[in-house]
Amino acid sequence: MPLFYIHHTNCISPQQTFPDADLSVLHQPVNYKLQVIEPKYDGIPPGILRRMSKAVRIGAGAALPLLNKLPATDGIIIGTANAGMEDCFHFLKQIVDYEEGQLTPGNFVQSTPNAIAAQLSMISHNNGYNITHVHLGLAFENAAIDAGMMIKEQPEHNYLLGAVDDIATYNYTLNSLAGWFKKEAFTTDNLYELNTPGSLAGEAATMFLVNGNPFNAIAQLRALHTIHSTDEIIIGEQLKTFLEKHLPEGEKIDLLISGENGDSRLLKYYTTCENGLLENVMIVRFKHLCGEYPTAAAMALWLSCYILQENQIPQHLIKQQSADKAFKNILIYNNYKGAQHSFMLVSGMG
Amino acid sequence: MGVISAIGNTVAENRLALSEARCGISALTLFATKYADSRPCGEIKLSTDDLSLQLNANEPGITRTSLLALHAFEEAIRDGQLSPAQLTDADTALIGGTTVGGMCLTDELYQDAQQIESGSEYINSYDCSSVTMYLQQRYKMNGIINTINTACSSAANAIMYGARLIKAGLAKRAIVGGVDSLAKFTINGFNALHILSPEICTPFDEGRKGLNLGEGAAFIILEKEEVVGNKKLYAEITGYYNSNDAYHPSSLSDAGDGPFLAMNGALQTARLSPGSIGFINAHGTGTENNDLVESRAMLKLFNQPPPFASTKSNVGHTLGAAGAIEAVYSILNLHHQEIYPGLNCKTPISETNLKPVDRYKKISLQHVMSNSFGFGGNCTSLIFSKC
Numbered sequence: 257m258p259l260f261y262i263h264h265t266n267c268i269s270p271q272q273t274f275p276d277a278d279l280s281v282l283h284q285p286v287n288y289k290l291q292v293i294e295p296k297y298d299g300i301p302p303g304i305l306r307r308m309s310k311a312v313r314i315g316a317g318a319a320l321p322l323l324n325k326l327p328a329t330d331g332i333i334i335g336t337a338n339a340g341m342e343d344c345f346h347f348l349k350q351i352v353d354y355e356e357g358q359l360t361p362g363n364f365v366q367s368t369p370n371a372i373a374a375q376l377s378m379i380s381h382n383n384g385y386n387i388t389h390v391h392l393g394l395a396f397e398n399a400a401i402d403a404g405m406m407i408k409e410q411p412e413h414n415y416l417l418g419a420v421d422d423i424a425t426y427n428y429t430l431n432s433l434a435g436w437f438k439k440e441a442f443t444t445d446n447l448y449e450l451n452t453p454g455s456l457a458g459e460a461a462t463m464f465l466v467n468g469n470p471f472n473a474i475a476q477l478r479a480l481h482t483i484h485s486t487d488e489i490i491i492g493e494q495l496k497t498f499l500e501k502h503l504p505e506g507e508k509i510d511l512l513i514s515g516e517n518g519d520s521r522l523l524k525y526y527t528t529c530e531n532g533l534l535e536n537v538m539i540v541r542f543k544h545l546c547g548e549y550p551t552a553a554a555m556a557l558w559l560s561c562y563i564l565q566e567n568q569i570p571q572h573l574i575k576q577q578s579a580d581k582a583f584k585n586i587l588i589y590n591n592y593k594g595a596q597h598s599f600m601l602v603s604g605m606g
Numbered sequence: 607m608g609v610i611s612a613i614g615n616t617v618a619e620n621r622l623a624l625s626e627a628r629c630g631i632s633a634l635t636l637f638a639t640k641y642a643d644s645r646p647c648g649e650i651k652l653s654t655d656d657l658s659l660q661l662n663a664n665e666p667g668i669t670r671t672s673l674l675a676l677h678a679f680e681e682a683i684r685d686g687q688l689s690p691a692q693l694t695d696a697d698t699a700l701i702g703g704t705t706v707g708g709m710c711l712t713d714e715l716y717q718d719a720q721q722i723e724s725g726s727e728y729i730n731s732y733d734c735s736s737v738t739m740y741l742q743q744r745y746k747m748n749g750i751i752n753t754i755n756t757a758c759s760s761a762a763n764a765i766m767y768g769a770r771l772i773k774a775g776l777a778k779r780a781i782v783g784g785v786d787s788l789a790k791f792t793i794n795g796f797n798a799l800h801i802l803s804p805e806i807c808t809p810f811d812e813g814r815k816g817l818n819l820g821e822g823a824a825f826i827i828l829e830k831e832e833v834v835g836n837k838k839l840y841a842e843i844t845g846y847y848n849s850n851d852a853y854h855p856s857s858l859s860d861a862g863d864g865p866f867l868a869m870n871g872a873l874q875t876a877r878l879s880p881g882s883i884g885f886i887n888a889h890g891t892g893t894e895n896n897d898l899v900e901s902r903a904m905l906k907l908f909n910q911p912p913p914f915a916s917t918k919s920n921v922g923h924t925l926g927a928a929g930a931i932e933a934v935y936s937i938l939n940l941h942h943q944e945i946y947p948g949l950n951c952k953t954p955i956s957e958t959n960l961k962p963v964d965r966y967k968k969i970s971l972q973h974v975m976s977n978s979f980g981f982g983g984n985c986t987s988l989i990f991s992k993c
Contacts, residue, residue: 332850337733344709344791348716351794356640364795365855365981368705369734370756374982377850383867386850386984387763391753392735398752402767405774426719430732433718433725484742484751595739 258603259404259480260415260466261473264325266318267558268292269460271545274318277562279545279570284444288437289423290458290547299324300379307362308375311339314461315372315420316379322416322465323380329465330413331385331406334373334420335399337392337550341424343367372420385415393592395419396551397482397600403466404480411468418463419554428457436548436593438518444544447518448575455517458547462554464561474561476603478502483597488528491597495532495589498599503585509533510583511563513556514575515590517543522594529589530576538578540569553590553598560586560602582606607840608681609934610674611822611921612648616681621938624920624946625966631806631818631922639790645802647788648820648922650674665740667731669708672740674927675785678823679741682781686827687837690745692779699750699777700742701768703760703784705792705926707734712790734926737785749777755926757980758889759848760784761824762929762988766846768828778833783825784930792819792925799856807892807923808950809916810901810962817891820922824930826937841937844973845878845989847871856981857895862903864985865889865977869907872975872987880908883989884971885945887936889979890916890962891923896979901958913969915948915962929978929986936974936990944968 267273270290271283283293292314297305299320305313315334323329347363365371370388377386385406389398396419403417431437438454447456470476479502483494503509512533516526530539540563546555563569563583588600609616612630613623623630634642634649657673658664661680683693692698708731709715715732718725730736735753742751750771754763761784768780786792796802796819803816828843849871851864858864873880889900904911917935924931939945948962972992979985 337735345719347795348712348719348791351712351790352716356790356794359794359798361795361798361856364798367795368755368757368981370980370982370984371855373756374850374855374984377852377983378854381852383849383852383863385848386756386982387767387848388755389752390734390755391738391751392733394751395735395753398750401750401771401776405770405776408774426715429719429721430725430729433721434729482750484739484748 258476258478259400260407260468260477261470262464262466262475262561263473264322264465265558265561266322266463267460268295268314268318269546269555270458282444282572285456288456290456291423292459309342309366311420311422312372312375314422315418316375318461318463319376319416319418320379322463325465326414329382329384329416331415332373332376332382333387333399333403333415333417335389335396335551336369336372336420337390337395338421338424338427339369339372340367341426345424345426393550393596394482394598396554397480397598400477400480407468414465414467416463417466419551420461421549421551422459423457447544448516448541450518451520453519453521455519455543455548458549460546460555462558470605473605475564477600478603479601481599484595486594488524491525492528492532495529495599502601507585509537509585509587510580511538511540511586513540513542513560513586513588515543515552515556516541517548522591525591525594536578538580539576540573541575542573550592553588556588556590557600557602560588564604607685607826607934607937608678609824609931610650610677611931612650612820613920617934624935627947627949629806629920629949639793641793641797644804645793645797646806646818648818649788650821666727669731670710670787671704671707671785672737674787674821674823675702675737675741678783679825682825682827693745694748696748697778698747699768699771699780700738700747701752701764701780701782702738703754703764703926703929704734704737704786705755705757705760706786706789708732708736709791710787710789756984757982758925759929759978759980759984759986760926762978762986763848765826765929765933765988766848766986769843769846772828772830778830780828781825782828783823784927785823786924786926787821788819801893803892806950807919809890809892809919809948810897810955810960811951812953812955814892814894814897817893817918818922820924822921822924822927822931824927824934826933839993841940841990842993843988844991845872845876847875848986851983851985853983858899858979862899864983865900865903865979866906868985868987869903869975872989876989878973883912883973883975885912885939885974886914887932887974887976888914888916889977890918892918898955901955901960904960905958911960913945913963919949932976933988936976939974940971940990940992943971
């Protein structure tokens with residue numbers, strides 16, 4: 257049994273992905289940041305919208321249309337590392353600027369990462385399971401494990417599973433200082449070729465409606481494995497075990513979606529993973545679409561649904577072409593800062 | 607299990623202080639804030655340097671939050687006699703709840719967030735996951751590692767997640783808990799919301815003036831029955847439920863929908879009737895809103911609620927750690943068949959007329975419920991049972 261079946265998806269990203277997706281035109285970063293294209297947010301009352309931080313706004317913008325598809329969703333499961341950062345910094349600034357004087361609490365209340373799941377429950381009057389996973393580069397994967405456990409217990413239940421991270425001044429500065437973004441000039445055309453440290457800052461909100469019902473589903477998440485390690489040999493070994501355990505006999509990985517992000521220090525992990533698959537496997541990269549951010553694996557899961565639905569792949573995504581025309585089994589490998597890794601095995605419904 | 611709080615650095619010290627009705631809330635001494643004297647806190651009177659020295663933990667970038675977590679984690683693994691091999695086993699999960707994370711370094715964070723050239727040693731330590739990742743790295747853990755932030759119910763959800771991992775067969779053992787340290791950030795935040803009491807808090811009292819913040823950490827080792835062997839057992843986790851109040855970002859609905867659904871759901875998970883709960887470790891923060899709403903929800907569910915109390919009057923509100931610290935206290939209730947008094951409630955809330963237990967008592971207990979309700983409407987109840 258898979259962790260869950262995916263029935264609907266929504267993604268607000270730096271590319272044309274919402275409400276309808278068209279990846280044929282590639283949007284370029286501005287000031288070396290890939291920031292989301294914000295929609296009009298028709299479903300959110302203006303008074304509430306005005307008070308939302310960007311992370312909450314894009315999260316709600318992507319999630320609410322999915323929550324409205326069903327009379328009742330049984331729970332809201334969000335993974336985010338950075339949500340609330342923007343408000344957190346505004347509140348810090350208040351503390352310093354007003355020397356701990358009379359401060360307004362709005363930023364403080366919105367500064368916790370659970371603000372997205374909380375707002376969603378309030379707007380949609382949802383009393384169900386509500387949780388926020390914040391384990392940095394594996395926040396989304398832990399949320400997906402959570403959804404999988406929920407559905408194992410109650411296969412007929414529907415869950416909103418999502419990931420949101422945005423570029424706020426605060427996390428952008430801290431990650432820049434730590435050397436996670438490229439210091440030299442680049443475009444998305446040469447991001448993967450420069451062979452220098454650092455990646456491209458990005459953001460997105462990605463939402464999935466998942467349950468235990470295969471009927472009419474877009475895709476299924478068959479297996480998910482997370483690793484904490486900086487040793488690429490361990491990544492290679494665990495990939496082997498993962499495929500042996502979860503890939504049905506006689507089947508192969510038809511497509512690898514790689515989280516390669518242009519950071520020369522992290523390339524060894526992606527190469528190890530490519531080497532663990534058949535030589536002529538098709539390889540797709542996606543960080544030039546959304547940049548690097550802690551929950552980018554959710555964007556890869558969204559992309560796998562897109563590919564399974566469209567059954568064709570825009571040229572700019574392809575790192576290695578293959579003769580295959582149909583994709584049944586997709587492996588997603590992503591890592592964050594070389595310390596947190598995940599494999600996801602996604603299959604179509606055919 | 608392991609715990610550190612304003613009333614003691616170990617499980618034994620905490621139990622003794624609870625039994626003796628001691629309060630650890632006082633003026634702040636460990637860092638500078640305008641509110642050091644006017645907003646009492648449940649502060650652990652060990653400096654960050656002392657903690658670091660005691661624990662032999664001096665990795666660059668380590669924060670007070672990580673040190674408090676390490677303190678409780680070490681006690682828990684000593685108590686549970688976990689070997690290094692068991693800690694590194696792929697079937698051993700680690701789940702931590704926290705809301706403050708490395709933000710205890712409020713001023714450093716503000717400085718770093720504005721730098722252009724070079725940051726401090728803490729640039730990778732501010733976020734919530736830094737605490738769990740520190741423990742994972744120090745003990746080279748290989749199972750599922752996760753960090754949860756649902757504000758004041760973070761640790762309760764971490765415990766629930768660990769129990770569910772074991773139930774789903776994704777772990778055989780889960781080290782679960784939570785941590786938060788006092789910070790200028792949270793003191794100013796709660797103060798801006800006008801819910802910090804200028805006096806020692808008085809949970810469930812008609813004249814309550816708000817909450818006192820606290821700090822601390824607790825970890826519990828959950829094991830699947832088949833790997834327990836002949837180890838000492840404290841209790842069984844039989845019930846849990848998470849529900850959102852879906853009402854307001856920072857206050858509970860009048861009828862207490864979320865608290866009611868969480869408590870009721872936990873009973874259903876445990877397949878217990880309300881009458882079987884012998885004691886409730888209430889959320890009981892001491893705010894106008896929480897204590898009234900929690901009382902209403904208890905009345906609605908239990909009709910005649912069992913004995914209850916809030917340990918916030920001993921240790922303050924430890925936010926993301928509260929659910930774990932109070933889980934340890936609930937387990938102590940069961941293990942020693944005793945209940946600890948809630949402090950400072952002179953006149954019960956007139957509308958509900960529910961009074962917390964006010965003295966130490968030996969009592970026969972089968973099941974204890976522990977409540978945690980957080981900002982964003984995140985409500986979670988846990989039930990621990992005698993095994």
